[in-house]
Amino acid sequence: MARLFTAEICPFAQRVRAVVVRLGITDIELIEVDLADRDRELLALSPTGRVPLLMDGKLKLYESAVVGEYLARKHGWDGALSGDPVLAARQRLLMDRWDQVINPAWYRSLGDPAAFDRRVKERVARELDEMELTVAMMSGAVDNLVALHCAPFWARMDWLRRHSPLPGLVDARAGFRAWLDEAIRMPEIAATLPEREWAVRRYESAYVAKG
Numbered sequence: 001m002a003r004l005f006t007a008e009i010c011p012f013a014q015r016v017r018a019v020v021v022r023l024g025i026t027d028i029e030l031i032e033v034d035l036a037d038r039d040r041e042l043l044a045l046s047p048t049g050r051v052p053l054l055m056d057g058k059l060k061l062y063e064s065a066v067v068g069e070y071l072a073r074k075h076g077w078d079g080a081l082s083g084d085p086v087l088a089a090r091q092r093l094l095m096d097r098w099d100q101v102i103n104p105a106w107y108r109s110l111g112d113p114a115a116f117d118r119r120v121k122e123r124v125a126r127e128l129d130e131m132e133l134t135v136a137m138m139s140g141a142v143d144n145l146v147a148l149h150c151a152p153f154w155a156r157m158d159w160l161r162r163h164s165p166l167p168g169l170v171d172a173r174a175g176f177r178a179w180l181d182e183a184i185r186m187p188e189i190a191a192t193l194p195e196r197e198w199a200v201r202r203y204e205s206a207y208v209a210k211g
């Protein structure tokens with residue numbers, strides 16, 4: 001049986017748990033990791049020591065986007081990414097930029113609002129414009145890996161919106177915002193989200209600047 005090291009609070013791990021739910025995979029053991037006192041086996045197996053990590057027989061995989069795409073292909077999810085090379089490239093670009101630009105800017109802004117300066121804001125805005133174009137190319141469809149990639153973060157960004165200016169930039173792009181809102185209503189996202197109040201408290205104590 002495959003084994004997935006995961007953590008309830010972690011949006012990266014949630015992506016993979018959402019794929020597991022979407023595909024109805026049952027022959028997988030979920031191993032909940034305490035991020036403050038990480039499982040020895042996880043630390044021994046993973047070069048990054050991070051969740052999610054999947055062991056499928058002898059195959060070891062980490063990095064949520066890689067694990068999600070592997071499971072999608074293994075279980076024959078045809079629409080996970082587009083069959084059109086142009087659109088598939090744009091979908092991968094969106095997922096990459098989400099992780100390289102949007103997420104880090106959001107995490108930093110929670111801890112230090114001044115870090116969301118004009119330069120960061122412009123960079124985020126330009127990436128969001130490109131994302132909105134990609135979502136339009138997808139006709140706003142959400143039953144795919146791209147939506148499962150972004151939704152765990154958008155849910156948390158929305159819950160914590162009073163602590164960051166970044167969600168306001170998303171709101172200004174109505175098409176993209178509507179797509180994200182639909183993505184967080186998907187059953188596989190709702191089924192894998194942590195309890196809201198608990199998660200907000202965890203994020204506030206871990207990231208939000210005090211006083």
Ligand SMILES: N[C@@H](CCC(=O)N[C@@H](CS)C(=O)NCC(=O)O)C(=O)O
Nearest residue numbers: 010011012049050051052063064065
């Ligand atoms: N790029 C990784 C990020 C995974 C990640 O940062 N996971 C966090 C929890 S949300 C973690 O395990 N942190 C422990 C640490 O960095 O020490 C992915 O997409 O899987």
